[in-house]
Amino acid sequence: MSTFPAHEWVNTVLPASDGIPMGLLPAWHAARTPRRAAITEGDLTVDWTGLEARANRRARALQALGVGQDDFVTIALPNSVAFYETAFAVWKLGAVPNVVSPKLPAAELDAILELVRPRVLVCLRAAARPGVPVHAVDEPVDASLSAEPLPERVSTYWKALASGGSTGRPKIIVDHMPSRWDPAAGALGQQAGWTVLSPGPLYHNAPFSFMHCALFAGCHVIEMGRFDALRALELIEKHRVQWVNFVPTMMHRIWRLPDEQRNAFDLSSLEIVFHMASACPVWLKERWIEWLGPQRIWELYGGTERQGRTVLSGVEWLQHKGSVGRVSPGARLIVLDEQGRECPPGEIGEIYFLPDTGRNSTYHYLGAEARAHGEWESLGDLGHLDADGYLYLSDRRTDLVISGGANIYPAEVEAAIDAHPQVQTSAVIGLPDDDLGQRVHAIVQPAADALGTDEDALRASILDFLATRLVRYKIPRSIEFSSEPMRDDAGKMRRAALRAARLPRTET
Numbered sequence: 001m002s003t004f005p006a007h008e009w010v011n012t013v014l015p016a017s018d019g020i021p022m023g024l025l026p027a028w029h030a031a032r033t034p035r036r037a038a039i040t041e042g043d044l045t046v047d048w049t050g051l052e053a054r055a056n057r058r059a060r061a062l063q064a065l066g067v068g069q070d071d072f073v074t075i076a077l078p079n080s081v082a083f084y085e086t087a088f089a090v091w092k093l094g095a096v097p098n099v100v101s102p103k104l105p106a107a108e109l110d111a112i113l114e115l116v117r118p119r120v121l122v123c124l125r126a127a128a129r130p131g132v133p134v135h136a137v138d139e140p141v142d143a144s145l146s147a148e149p150l151p152e153r154v155s156t157y158w159k160a161l162a163s164g165g166s167t168g169r170p171k172i173i174v175d176h177m178p179s180r181w182d183p184a185a186g187a188l189g190q191q192a193g194w195t196v197l198s199p200g201p202l203y204h205n206a207p208f209s210f211m212h213c214a215l216f217a218g219c220h221v222i223e224m225g226r227f228d229a230l231r232a233l234e235l236i237e238k239h240r241v242q243w244v245n246f247v248p249t250m251m252h253r254i255w256r257l258p259d260e261q262r263n264a265f266d267l268s269s270l271e272i273v274f275h276m277a278s279a280c281p282v283w284l285k286e287r288w289i290e291w292l293g294p295q296r297i298w299e300l301y302g303g304t305e306r307q308g309r310t311v312l313s314g315v316e317w318l319q320h321k322g323s324v325g326r327v328s329p330g331a332r333l334i335v336l337d338e339q340g341r342e343c344p345p346g347e348i349g350e351i352y353f354l355p356d357t358g359r360n361s362t363y364h365y366l367g368a369e370a371r372a373h374g375e376w377e378s379l380g381d382l383g384h385l386d387a388d389g390y391l392y393l394s395d396r397r398t399d400l401v402i403s404g405g406a407n408i409y410p411a412e413v414e415a416a417i418d419a420h421p422q423v424q425t426s427a428v429i430g431l432p433d434d435d436l437g438q439r440v441h442a443i444v445q446p447a448a449d450a451l452g453t454d455e456d457a458l459r460a461s462i463l464d465f466l467a468t469r470l471v472r473y474k475i476p477r478s479i480e481f482s483s484e485p486m487r488d489d490a491g492k493m494r495r496a497a498l499r500a501a502r503l504p505r506t507e508t
Contacts, residue, residue, distance in 0.1 A: 018180070018182070019180035019181040019182040019183070019185075020180060020181060020182070020183060021091070021152050021153060021154045021179060021180055022088070022091040022154075022158065022179040022180065022181055022212075022216065023055075023059075023088060023089075023091035023092030023093070023094075023150070023152075023153060023179070024092075024149075024152060025088075025181065025183055025215070025216050026038070026048055026051045026052035026055055026088055026215075027052050027149055028183055029048040029183065029218045030047075030048035030049045030051075030052045032218075033048060033218065034047065034048055034049040035047050035048075035049065036048055036218075036220070037220045038050075038051045038215060038220065038221065039051065039081050039084055039215075039220075039221045039223055040220065040221070040222050040223065040239070041079075041080060041081050041223040041225065042225075044081060046081055048218075051084070051085065051088070052147075052149075053147035054081075054085045054141075054147075055085045055086075055088035055089045055092060056089075056092065056145075056146065056147045056148060056149060056150060057141045057142070057143075057145045057146070057147050058085050058086060058089040058135075058141055059088075059089035059090075059092040059093055059150055060145040060146060060150070061089075061135060061141050061142060061145060062089055062090065062093060062095075062120055062122075062135055063093055063150075065119070065120045065133045065135060066119055066120070066133065067090070067093050067095050067119045067120055068093060068094070068095065068119070069093070069094040069095070069153065069155070070094060070095065070096060070155055070156050070157075071093075071095045071096070071118070071119035071120075072095070072096050072098045072116050072117070072118040072119065072160060073086075073090045073095050073096065073097055073098060073118055073119060073120050073121075073122060074098045074099075074100060074112070074113060074116060074118040074120070074121045074122065074123075074132075075087065075090075075097050075098065075099050075100070075122045075123075075203075076100050076101065076102045076104065076109065076121065076122065076123040076127055076203075077102055077122060077123060077124070077137060077202075078102050078201075078225070079198065079201060079202050079223055079224075079225050079226070080137075080223070080225070081223065082137040083202050084211075084212070084215065084221070084223075086122050086135075086137065087208075087212060090155075091153075091155060091158070091179045092150050092153065093150070093153055094153030094154060094155045094179070095119070095155055096155050096156075096157045096158070096159065096160050096174075096179075097159055097160070098112075098116050098118055098159075098160040098161070098162075098172065099159065099160075099161050099162070099202065099203050099208055100112055100162045100203055101162070101201070101203045102123065102124070102127065102203070106129070108170070109127075109129060110129060111170045112162060112170045112172070113129060113132055115170050115172060115366050115367045116160070116172055116366060118132065119133070120132070120133045120134070120135050121133070121134050121135070122134075122135045122136075122137060123135075123136065123137070124136060124137065124138045125138055125139060154178050154179050154180055155178065155179040156176075156178055157174050157175055157176060157177070157178070157179075158175055158177050158178060158179040158180075159174075159175045159208065159209070160172050160173065160174040160175070160366070161173050161175075161203075161204075161205050161208065161304055162203070163304070163368070170367050171365055171366070171367045171368040172365065172366035172367060173205075173304045173305055173363055173365060174363060174364050174365070174366060175304070175306065175362070175363055176361065176362050176363055176364070177306075177362075181213070181216040183216055183217060183218060184217070185216075185217060186213060186214060186216075186217035186219065187209070187210050187213035187214070187217075188210065188243075188245075188272070188274055188298070188300065188311075189243065189271070189272045189298070190210075190213065190214050190217055190219055190243050190272075191217070191219075191242075192217050192218045192219070193218060193219065193220075194214070194217075194219045194220070194242040194243055194271075195219065195220045195222060195239050195240060195241050195242055195243075195269075196210075196211070196214045196219050196220070196221055196222065196241065196242065196243040196244065197222045197224065197232065197235055197236060197239075197241045197243075197244040198211045198221050198222060198223045198224060199224055199227045199232055199244065199245070199246060199250060200227065200245065200246075200247065200250075204277070204492075205304040206245055206276055206277060207245070210245050210274075211223075214243070219243075220239075222235050222239050222241060227250055227253075229250070229253040229254045229256075229257055230257060230261060232244075232250070232254065233254065233257075233261075233262065233264075233265040233267070234265065236265065236267055236269065236270065237265040237266050237267065237269075240269040241269055241270060242269055242270060242271045242272070243270075243271060243272045243274075244270065244272075244273055244274070245273075245274040245275070245276065246273065246274070246275050247275060247276065247277040247278060248275060248277075248278055248279070248280040248281065248284060249278070249425065249487045251275060251280065251284055251288060252281075252284055252418060252424075252425065253424075255284060255287055255288070256424065256447060267292065270292065270296055271296065272296060272298055273288070273292060273296050273297050273298065274298045274299070274300060275297075275298075275299055275300075276299065276300040276301065276302075277492065278411075278487075278492065278493070279324075279393045279411050279415075280299065281414075281415030281418060281419065282321055282322050282415065283415070283419050284415075284418075284419075285297070285299075285314075285317065286321075289314045289317070289318065293314070294313065294314030294315045294317070294318055295313070295314065295315060296314065297313070297314035297317070298311065298312070298313055298314065299311070299312055299317065299324055299325060300324075300325075301324035301325065301391065301393065302353075303353075303379045304363070305362060305363045305370075305377070305379070306355070306362040306363060307331060307353035307354065307355050307359075307362060307363075307377050307379075308327055308328070308330070308331030308332070308333055308353030308354070308355060309327070309328050309331070310324050310325035310326055310327055310328065310333070310391050311325050311328055312324065312325030312326070312390075320386065320388070320390045322392050323386070323390040323391060323392050324390075324391050324392070324393055325390060325391065326388075326389045326390055326391065327353075327389070327391070330355060330356055331353050331354060331355045331356060332353070332354050332356070333351065333352070333353055333354075333385075333391065334351075334352050334354075334376060335347070335348075335349040335350065335351055335352070335383060335384060335385055335391075336349050336350055336352055336373055336376070337349045337350075338350075340373050343384065343385070345384070345385055345386055345387045346384055346385075346386065347384055348382055348383065348384045348394050349382065349383075349384065350378050350380075350381070350382055351378060351379065351381045351382065351383050351391070351393075352373060352376035352377060352378045353376065353377060353378075353379075354375055354376050354377070358375070359372070359375045359376075359377060381393060381394075382394040382400065382409070393411070394409045394411070394412070399411075399429075399495045399496075401428070401429070401430030401438050401440055402430070402437060402438055403430065403433070403436045403437060403438045403439060403440055403473065408430075408440055408473070408474050410427070410428035410429065410430075410495060411428075412470075412474070413428040413440065413442070413466075413470065413474055413475075413476065414426050414427065414428050414442075416465075416466055416469045416470050417442060417444060417462060417466065417476075419465075419469070420461070420462055420465050421447070422446055422447050422449070422450035422453065422458060422461065422462075423444055423445070423446060423447055423450075423462070424445045424446060424447045424448070424485075425444075425445050425485060425486050425487060426442055426443060426444045426445065426486060427442070427443045427486035427487075427493055427495060427498050428440060428441070428442050428443075428476065428495075429441050429443070429495050429498055429499040429502070430499070431478075431499070431502060431503070432503075433477075439477040439478065440474065440475070440476045440477055440478075441476060441477065441478045441479075441480070441502070442462075442476035442478070442479045442480070443479075443480050443481075443482050443486060443498060444462065444479055444480070444481050444482070445481070445482055445483065445484065445485055445486060446458065446481060451483075455481055458481070459479050459481075462479060463475065463476075463479070486498065
């Protein structure tokens, strides 16, 4: 049972204004706790003294390639100690880390490099691109480079991340916070000296931001690399993890473990379990609250752009089931209909934020323009407010299926399908239909214990299951089965791509 009290951290903003330069934070912690573990990856543990020395050498290697004040440095690396070293090395030079997936196809990476024009690309040697200086992390850093501190530098922007959007065009979100941080302040309840688990890919905003914020506050980061449900529980028990951020996909995979496996681990060290990045099905959140208790389960909704956010605890959620919380101080939130009128409580519209510091104060885009209504900006999500100001998500505007004149929100249908005991995950899309305009189509990945099951029998079982949970017009008109996951490790789904892949065969 968690004993950690929920205090003012719920509504705090990023503590940047008078903090220490991020590049100096490893040295700050090394001076106080030199042998305390900073990062553990498998059998490798790096203490604060080691992290400072390794980051200084890597910074000098980047400096030799021309990296200087406010230059972009594109980082295309898998989760690793080298990733964290590189981020601190970039901040030490007053430069800006531009983080992208190491799995990008060459054409997509080239499009981002053309947009960002980084001084250096940090990657594995095999991913080098012509015309861009490369620092390859799978090659040893010159041991003759000094490990001594570098002069103090602060970058104008602390990060620039590639968007997880589905427009088909690269978009970079440049965060306007300078590279300073108060080492006494963790993010979202992280406390100095805590141990935190890193289960998500660092090229996504939440894992990148909150794992580095944990290091800024002197926490010990347990880097698990690629997520695995059983291993996550093993690491929580082994290292007495106190803080973790999951996405609902990870929560679903953990919950689908056999009861005897899931309940075999001592998770009493956990103080805070955050989830974000996509809507969590009500049934799944109920199970987690029953399992770990409402005091430990927290949720955040917001964007990399930081125009605003909502936060709520499991205790609040039980009073407002399905909600993602109320807007936190520092911003305002409204829901607008298609004519730009504010929606009354209970009416679904598009969600807009406006930070108290004004539009464009928290970020700017490279390669895109914000969706806006006057000063208000939207992330493209639909939802509604209740009479108490609690926000409820419906879906992405671009994913809405209109079938026979009725609005159908794929996330709602997916949540119902995913509750079936023989389903691992699902994606729901709209496909053209001569009669209905669009028909609801489901792509289902069966659970491991359902592989080999007769598809017709499984399809019939799912439809019977849905008949007790969804109104008839929301039930998929067609179901296909796939062995490929529909969501990535960060819980992101690309429904537009799934739909586009099926349009040619639909038209045929």
